[in-house]
Amino acid sequence: MKIWLAPMDWVTDCAYRIICKEIFLRYQKPHESLMLWTEFMSADGYMHNPVWVVKHLLQTDYESELIAQIFWWNVETLVACAQSLDQHYSFGWIELNMWCPSPKIMKCEAWSGMLKNKEKTLQILKQIAQSITTPFSLKTRAWLTEADKEEQFAFLVEASKYVWMIGVHWRTYKQSHSGEVDRPFIYKLKQACSDTVIIWNWWIRTYQDCADRIGPLDGVMIAQAAIGNPRVLVETTPSVEERFAVIFRHLALAMAQEQYFKERALSTEKTGHTILIQPTLHQLENRADHIHAHPEKYDGYYTPREFRKYLFNYISGLEYNKEIKKRIPAAKEYAELRVLLEEFYGLITKSVS
Template sequence: MKNLTEFSGSERSRDLSRLKTLPKFYIREIPIFGDLILAPMDGYSDMPFRLLCHELGSAISYTEFINVDSLHGRVPNQVMARKLRFDSSEYPRTIQIYGHDEDRLVEVAQRMEAEYAPTIIDLNMGCYVKKIAERGAGSGMLRDPEKIGRVFSRLTHCLRVPVTGKIRLGWDEDTRNYIEVAKILEDNGASLIAVHARTKKQGYTGEADWNAITEIKQAVKIPVIGNGDVKTVADIDQIKAQTGCDGVMIGRGAIGNPWIFSRKDRRDVTPEEKIALMRRHVALNADFYGDRLGLVLFRKHAVRYIQKLVDGDDLRLPLTHCSAQLEFERIISEFEQVHEIARLTD
């Protein structure tokens, strides 16, 4: 079995070399060679999945979000250490943090820069989860624009790396303060704004308001990344044309379809390609987490990979109970034989 380094080195570089001509945009002085980006998603954007998305064209690697309270004055535990781990091929490497305490945000950001050498530090102001937002972290920060200004002023003055922010449109429909927040971010040194075009109260319900992204893009001079309701190649083209955004961040639409970063829709991915990537994902997970935990954490991806696969439902139950690589290989090999699916080789 290939290890993580072998999966993420020259093979990946060859695939991406054709894309790396001219930068699509810059985050301060850092060139970004692509306009499609895997969104930071807790429980999903771990290193194995990031590597696959990076290989297929995702232009920036974001960690899962990091709670500064869990690191303040503490050594990272095993779970946190995994979240902070990057492969050498990942660039630019972005650590996303969240928290409600200004001093802790600054202290932990400085530690992250010193100990993990990220390319960028990003502040999450978009998480809508109640226990986070109600405490004033994540999208809860949107209720205090002055605090956002103070935090960014401090971060951009004490860190050498660029500082970016991910926001929503506001707390609710009555407090859509995205233009105010965007200008505060720019005025206090932010190098990029990523915008999930919903309010905190919406969560993932309703439609994303791409017109708000257009307004933000027109209001600031720093790069703006659009996010929300991007599931197909047509969506990518539409959000870019409608908003003028510099790049497109894709979250839920990439789960089970990392090929979207190569501008390939789910329906256009062959069974052979799906199964080959599932094998690679399982191998990466097993190498990163260990055999059993790697398979357990793969299950949520598996149910998305098999969507639109002919008779894919036949795989759902066995894959969601699978806990070893050999068992996974047996299940997949039997499915290939029954459906006469050719096995792709590297």
């Protein structure tokens, strides 16, 4: 079974993907594989102001099979961006995001808005696919409303001629977050596009849910349930020690990642376009080791505050977590957060022994 950590803006950055992959490789079952995405990146931002968006492309040598996800509405910009990624980076796949439901974006026909004019969108998919050598994929919603369901089915079948994979979120734009999923319809899509990898996306909350949803599809994509919970990708339950080891490693890697961005590791040499110079995992780890050993030297980073979105889930269900959760917002610097987490860990292990 293919298990996919879904793309999530501000969540599936390089540091978190490393953590998820490490846990997956440690506990995967035979015949399981993991797929990883970058967060989405505006193709327009990439073409016109790359300095602000290339951080979404950070990738180490640990992630050879990574999908770079882009969005925009205008074909010239999408093609130019996809070509640049194709030439200057080493992603396994380039993907167009037609999933996001923001009403503002719908109006300018990007993201889910691309589903409104299906003929035009098919032309865009065709042009991108023909302009790059990296395999191309698509993430989309099943359909916009009940009324365009059949039309959308035909659209997806047609789109499958240009893409290697389609990740489908089985909720319509109209349904938003409620309503039932039409499973027979979904599984029929796989029959109709047998040469294309079709992935389930919606509401997988546990590892066991994967087997329940997959049916004849090729894999399942997990999003919200994986935030601060990489264990959803595998069947084992972590010990307290393992949980904390992951928290400390993730935090240090996330700090190392921020430090790397601060140095603006960018190059315009050879290409004429601003390109992010990619670090190796070893280089990031060296930085993380230094940060871990000298926490007092790393004030003024935004990572400790951003880290809360993972942390509250990481410590969910642990003894004393209510008390610690109240104190986490006050720990704004890395050193403060470390002290708090070490104290928490001490409390738990003491009460166990």
